[in-house]
Amino acid sequence: RHSAPPETALGRTMAFGAALLGQRQGCWKRTLDISGDGKNNAGPRPEAVRAALAGEGITINGLVIGSDARRGGDMRYVEIGELAAYFRAYVILGPDAFVETALGYANYEAAMVRKLKRELEGLALSALQ
Numbered sequence: 001r002h003s004a005p006p007e008t009a010l011g012r013t014m015a016f017g018a019a020l021l022g023q024r025q026g027c028w029k030r031t032l033d034i035s036g037d038g039k040n041n042a043g044p045r046p047e048a049v050r051a052a053l054a055g056e057g058i059t060i061n062g063l064v065i066g067s068d069a070r071r072g073g074d075m076r077y078v079e080i081g082e083l084a085a086y087f088r089a090y091v092i093l094g095p096d097a098f099v100e101t102a103l104g105y106a107n108y109e110a111a112m113v114r115k116l117k118r119e120l121e122g123l124a125l126s127a128l129q
Helices: 010-022 046-053 076-090 105-120
Strands: 030-036 058-065 099-102
Touching: 010 030, 010 046, 010 058, 030 076, 030 105, 046 058, 046 076, 058 076, 058 105, 076 099, 099 105
Parallel strands: 030 058, 058 099
Antiparallel strands: none
């Protein structure tokens, strides 16, 4: 990882991703996957963007990354639980939307695999001739 500004612009990310999906009207499923390690602190509020996107046929799933550093009392599970609840309340969108969690960046790959498998588990394609 490299240094980045201490901003988490979830609403801006949701709007940007939705605009890109809007360029692909022929897609039969339009899903945004948003990963984050903090609550929104820059740009539009995610709940406002989510409300504006309701009814657009977009699904937004979340992957929450918890803190890597262990501290006294190891509150990482509490922090990731709070952040996952925040994503459920303000970010994810759609009837089958969900939040996956990764306890630290070391667990990110495994969480991403779980998330992708969950997104694909109901996928069945066929054609009638």
